Amino acid sequence: MTIKLDLVNCVKDLYTMGYTSPVSGNHSIRLKNKSWMLITPSGIPRYELKEKDLVKVNLHTEKIVGFRKPSIEWYMHASIYKRTSIVNAIIHTHSPYTLGVAISAEQFLHIIEEAKIVVGDPVVVANKPSGSVALANMVSKIFDTEENVRAIIIRNHGVVTVGRNIHQARAVVEALEEWAKILTISKIFGGPKYKL
Secondary structure, three states, X not given: OOHHHHHHHHHHHHHHOOOOOOOOOEEEEEOOOOOEEEEOEOOOOHHHOOHHHOEEEEOOOOOEEOOOOEOOOHHHHHHHHHHOOOOOXXXXXXXXXXXXXXXXXXOOOOOOHHHHHHHEOOEEXXXXXXXXXXXXXXXXXXXXXXXXXXXXXXXXXXXXXXXXXXXXXHHHHHHHHHHHHHHHHHHHOOOOOOOO
16 A cells, blocks of 8 residues: 555545544645655545545645645644654544534543553644644644644644654544543543543
8 A cells, every 4th residue: 555545545534534524634644755745635525535636745845746736734734844853644633522622621631541642642722823824833843842742732723643654643633532532421420530
């Protein structure tokens, strides 16, 4: 399987799981030469995405190669890659339970051991305009300076996760959403009483 197909399959799977709407969210992979990334295009329904739709962007010159327009958040992805050499994949979703918890609480309470291992210490931040330099700089700086952060939740916007590859970044998204679901259910029964 190629990295292009890995990326396309990840996009479609997370759409099917309800983590994005047909045209929301964006995903990318840094290419081996470290100077380019592949990113999802703007405006293409996630369930129809094909390898040929992916857009190649140079991280240094910002040159764009492809017949589609890159995601509005391409600059955020590029900023993260430029600041953090160990990150080779980025996923941005609108995971409903994760966002629901972030909008309702100050922080994520550590209640699941596996999630703590996979996700690390998620950071919740205030929203800034989509596609803005301010948003890109804020998110990339946190990933660069906070050692155990693999997920940033932007209130009223979405979730950004990173990994050494697309599978690791996806694992963070899914573990975080599972964590948020369990935390939500626990609140129905009076809130978590046994924390890590």
